[in-house]
Amino acid sequence: MAKKSPTMAFDPQHAVYAGSFDPMTLGHLDIAERSAKIFKKVTIAIGVNPEKSPLFTPDERLEIARTELKHLKNVEVACFTGLTVDFLRERGAGVLVRGVRTLSDIESEFTMTLANHAIEPNVETVFFMASEQYTHISSSLIKQIAKMARQDVQTKLAAFVTPFVGEKMMSKYKMPR
Secondary structure, three states: OOOOOOOOOOEEEEEEEEEOOOOOOHHHHHHHHHHHHHOOEEEEEEEOOOOOOOOOOHHHHHHHHHHHHOOOOOEEEEEEOOOHHHHHHHHOEEEEEEEEOOHHHHHHHHHHHHHHHHHOOOOEEEEEEOOHHHOOOOHHHHHHHHHHOOOOHHHHHOOOOOHHHHHHHHHHOOOOO
C-alpha cells in the first residue's frame, strides 16, 4: 500500500480538471461548468508537453480558457508541466476531475487513476460522463475538420467549439472569416 503524504493538506473541495485543451471544446466547457457547481474551487490545468506540437501555444490556450470560463467565479486557469498529481499536490487540491466519453476512455482513465493513486493516495479521481451531445467530440477531430473543410468552416466548427475558439482556429489555419 502506498504511503500517504504526512504533512500535505489536500482540500476535498478543490478540484483540478487537467488536459491539453488544444482546442478547448464544448465538451470541456460542459465538464468545467458541471465541476464548478459541485466544488468550491476548480482549477483548469492546461498540461504542457514539450514532446508534442499543439495547435495553440500554452499562452494561447491559457487566454482561450480564461476567456471561455470567465463567467465561472470559482474557476481559475493555470498551465503546468510534469505529472498531474504533482500539480494537485502543489495546489493542495484533493480531487482530480476527468471526463469520459466512451468505454475505451474508461479503460485508459482507470489505468491512469490507479497509477495516480499509487503516486499520491490522498488525491481522489471523479469521473464526469460526457453529456450526450458531446460524446463524439475530440480535439483531434475538431482540428481535422478545421484543417480539411473547404468552405463554411465556422458553421462546421459551431457544433464543437464556441465562436471565439472557432475564430482562433481559423486564424491558425489562415482561413477567411
